[in-house]
Amino acid sequence: xxxxxxxxxxxxxxxxxxxGSKEIGSLFLLGIAVVAVYLFMKRAFTAFxxxxxxxxxxxxxxxxxxxxxxxxxxxxxWIFEGWLS
Numbered sequence: 001x002x003x004x005x006x007x008x009x010x011x012x013x014x015x016x017x018x019x020g021s022k023e024i025g026s027l028f029l030l031g032i033a034v035v036a037v038y039l040f041m042k043r044a045f046t047a048f049x050x051x052x053x054x055x056x057x058x059x060x061x062x063x064x065x066x067x068x069x070x071x072x073x074x075x076x077x078w079i080f081e082g083w084l085s
Contacts, residue, residue, distance in 0.1 A: 025063060 032055045039048040061068060077084070 021063070028059065028062075 035051060036048060036055075039045075039051060
């Protein structure tokens with residue numbers, strides 16, 4: 001029972017989010033690798049490059065949204081700094 005209490009100390013939702021995001025990240029990378037190898041072996045280099053760029057953008061949006069949020073806030077302040085003051 002003591003181990004279970006330690007496991008739940010941070011909250012079950014936080015542990016589920018942490019574990020689930022790692023598993024989904026692994027499956028996402030596996031899917032990207034499978035599609036990339038398929039397109040590479042098929043010699044569809046244009047589709048391979050397009051898929052690679054799309055996968056990189058999706059990975060950034062899904063797995064590190066705080067980066068996108070920070071860039072958006074900095075960009076907004078940079079563009080509209082004169083009007084805000």
